[in-house]
Amino acid sequence: MPEIRLEHVSKRFDKFVAVDDLNLHINEHDFITLLGPSGCGKTTTLRMIAGLETPTEGRITIGDKVVFDAETGVNISPAKRDIGFLFQNYALWPHMTVYDNIAFGLENLKWKKDDIKARVDEMLKMLKIEEFVARYPAELSGGQQQRVAIARTLAPKPQVLFMDEPLSNLDAKLRSEMRTELKRLHSDSNSTFVYVTHDQLEAMTLATKICLMEKGVLQQYDPPLTVYAKPANLFVADFVGNPTMNFIKAKATPQNDGVMMDFLGVKALFKSKESFALEGPDVILGIRPEFFTICEDGRIHATAYSTLPAGMETTVKVHLNGELISSVVFGAIDFKVDQPIRCDIVGGEICVFDPKSTKRLAIGSLSVC
Amino acid sequence: MNEITKTAVHKRKLKYRVRDFVSKPENIILxxxxxxxxxxxxxxxxLLLKDTLTVNIADLLYPELFGKKVGSLTTFHWKRMLFSNMSSTYFWNPLKNAVLMSVLASFIAILYGGVVAFLITRTDMKFKKFFSTVFIFPYIMPSWTIATFWKNFFQNPYIGSYQSGMLYWLTGICVPEKFVYGLVPCAIVLGLHYAPFAYILIGGILRNMDANLEEAATILKASRAKIIRRITLPIVMPALLSTFLLVFSSSMSAYAVPQFLGGASGFSVLTTTLKQFINSGWYGQGYIMSIFMILFGLIILGINQYVTGSRKNFTTVTGKSGQISYIKLGVWKYIAAAILVVLCVFCSFMPLVSFALESCTDIPGVYSNLTxxxxxxxxxxxxxxxxxxxxxxxxxxxxxxxxxxxxxxxxxxxxxxxxxxxxxxxxxxxxxxxxxxxxxxxxxxxxxxxxxxxxxxxxxxxxxxxxxxxxxxxxxxxxxxxxxxxxxxxxxxxxxxxxxxxxxxxxxxxxxxxxxxxxxxxxxxxxxxxxxxxxxxxxxxxxxxxxxxxxxxMTTLLEYWQVWCDQSANALNLLIVVTVLAINLLVNKLTGASIDKGVGG
Known part of the structure; x- marks a missing residue:
């Protein structure tokens, strides 16, 4: 199960830069998600690794084989890269039965007839679609089509599996079912997965590492919980997490025991374990909704703007000096509109960003004075 | 040194790019x-342009070109065509005729085709299924079908070929020559021929238009008439304009209809004049005409691109345009259907009947003695x-x-x-x-x-x-x-x-x-x-x-026979029309592919 290495890979369409100098090292047996808003270059990246798109610059290695190198002109065709590709719209061939869809690829890879039959049966059983073997794709539901597509992709036993938003056409319930199965499939099949999605929840729950991109540039490449807790910049912080992180402009004044933050009429002392340098008095505080709590003895006085109970947890939009701040509390509560409430800031993962460079300067705790 | 390696790298990369380019079949095809x-x-x-500026053999008959060498350069053709005492006969009159004929034809086609499209897609008129099939016929049939039928039907002993025609034989009515040969019948016949085309374009848009757009207006209490005027028409407007331009440009280049219905009264358009020039060997002047025709075509379709280009998104099909409430026509749903039946029969079936009958007459236009x-x-x-x-x-x-x-x-x-x-x-x-x-x-x-x-x-x-x-x-x-x-x-x-x-x-x-x-x-x-x-x-x-x-x-033989051999020409005409219709139906049945796909009742 090989590792994949991208070195200085760029892709330009005329003037438009889709991917800019990307360096990425995917370890064997990783489950990587390429995450980002639409048009960020994630699908292009995936297609370049698969060989469906030719990079403008750089080098791509799968295992110990260089599959693309702009310098030496190596460009191995997708068929010879030993990969599987699961397409967003499944790309099942509508004029072939389920059996033919799975078998067609094996025929072209010059498998023996008996081997093909055995392998197709095995795949049908594994994905629980034996009963549909003679049906055409149009006669299957979305979930069943998805399974056929997975069976077709896995049948040639690819070393690496690429997936391009494979769940985006399914309804919410089916999507979460398929997520569970994909994660299971990953550990069972022992292959390397590269998965494209714009859904941060999907990326968080599935991946061993997230590669977050924006406008063709890699923003952060870390395990999901690191990306969540220690976002590298404002973009990452904003993109990951739902409801999104609260961003509050503050004035910072260094003191002996930390930095005094002044925001929305609140004064709070910021302390960090790591050393850091402020560029100026202006900073942006990043507070996850779960760290902005509502409690009886909170030291911040505010009002409830609106309350959105979801059963297990409740999102409260807190009105504080003209700004709205999201807060998530465990359990179901329902505040009246404009009801006075008291809040507090807890936890050690409060972020401080530089408004100019948008980079995260520090992470620490914030105690309201 | 550095420069040299740079160019070497550059060269190598260029080589890889060329290799990549030719390795893809789509690049080679393109x-x-x-x-x-x-x-x-x-x-x-x-070549056309060059020939308009050179002397041809037949041109040596002109005194102005006497003694010139064949193939030598001259501006004679352009002068004679545009700025001589012949230019009104050779160019401006045919041009005027062609434009008039095409404008009239476009109006007829849009009015007729558009109304039918509206009736079929938006009202509860009767027999919609039947109309949606039969109405297309004239467009599938050759463009001169209605023209020859028109001649067969309205011809009388006092005009044109001085033979009898169907209407005269049945009722003794002699219609004036202007109604059988010349501008008016050419325009009507072309209009009838292109009406299905207008119907396909406009009907397609009416059909694909999101019903919610009209329903939203209904909910806001707009009247039916107001919805048509303020919502439906503006949305189909680009299609109407585009239909107009396409029919106009097709009519401008129509040849068979003005050839069959124009000749006898001396009605000439660009195409018929062009053919005369070429037949006479006066290539230079003929080619000038075709250059103008190409220019007109380009201009019209350029306008069409401009009109439809930015507005095409009007017609976006959305998923939810399901049930549309049909306009209730009341008793008119029968009257409209009846009128349409007559028109459809006239344009779609009568030509065939007329060709069959005519081909069986002993003397053209006399239906008492069939053979x-x-x-x-x-x-x-x-x-x-x-x-x-x-x-x-x-x-x-x-x-x-x-x-x-x-x-x-x-x-x-x-x-x-x-x-x-x-x-x-x-x-x-x-x-x-x-x-x-x-x-x-x-x-x-x-x-x-x-x-x-x-x-x-x-x-x-x-x-x-x-x-x-x-x-x-x-x-x-x-x-x-x-x-x-x-x-x-x-x-x-x-x-x-x-x-x-x-x-x-x-x-x-x-x-x-x-x-x-x-x-x-x-x-x-x-x-x-x-x-x-x-x-x-x-x-x-x-x-x-x-x-x-x-x-x-088959078609050029028909053109040739048209003049001399009435019965045989009609028989041949029937053969062509039936062949075309049969192939169309056959392929339609076999594959489901058809011209009017997507419209229909």
């Missing part, structure tokens, strides 16, 4: 398309100098020629259409794809007659004059736009993933085309073959210049 089409569209135009001798009499000669149709060698030769030509053109154009569609959609957005796409569409902008003239020039230059090869070439190029449109449409509907899924498992290109892409989009691709075929079977104006005096096609 390059070949651009070169071949570029040659066959630009080169003949240049089958013009069909089955092997004897020779009948009083028109021909055998019965089935024994006439000219007919069989023409039938064979037409069939060979149509099959060749449809095979070449259809296959090229698929390949171009494939390549353009694969390289969508690239400059090369846009260029190939535009070049493949260019022949559509060229009036058939002018394209024929251009290939007359190219044929003379390349030694292909009066050969079947030249006809196949011009036919394939003229009908390529139909095929490439349907090819591109078919490929755009097909997500690229379908092919990529096969690339990953090492399916070679030819196998991807044959096993995956073609089977999936079979019906659209087949209509890409069907359209060139039927168009070719019924084409006259494209081939009339090229085949005259050499290879007879």
């Amino acid at each position: 390059s070949i398309t651009v070169v071949v089409l570029g040659f066959f569209t630009i080169y003949p135009l240049l 089958l001798k013009y069909w089955i009499d092997p004897g020779f000669p009948l009083n028109n100098g021909l055998h019965g149709l089935f024994y006439e060698p000219q007919v069989w030769a023409a039938f064979r020629n037409s069939l060979v030509l149509s099959i060749s053109c449809s095979f070449i154009a259809g296959t090229m259409g698929i390949l171009i569609g494939y390549a353009v959609s694969k390289r969508r957005g690239s400059k090369l794809a846009k260029l190939a796409d535009n070049l493949a569409f260019l022949p559509y902008l060229m009036p058939s007659m002018a394209l024929g003239a251009a290939f007359l020039a190219i044929g003379a230059k390349m030694g292909l004059s009066k050969t079947m090869g030249l006809l196949v070439l011009v036919g394939s190029i003229k009908y390529l736009p139909f095929a490439s449109r349907s090819g591109i449409n078919a490929m755009l509907q097909l997500s690229g993933e379908i092919e990529e899924a096969a690339i990953i498992v090492n399916v070679p290109w030819y196998k991807r085309m044959l096993r995956i892409i073609f089977p999936i989009q079979k019906s659209t691709f087949i209509s890409g073959y069907l359209l060139p075929f039927t168009s070719c079977m019924r084409e006259l104006s494209l081939f009339t210049l090229l085949s005259s005096g050499s290879i007879y096609l």
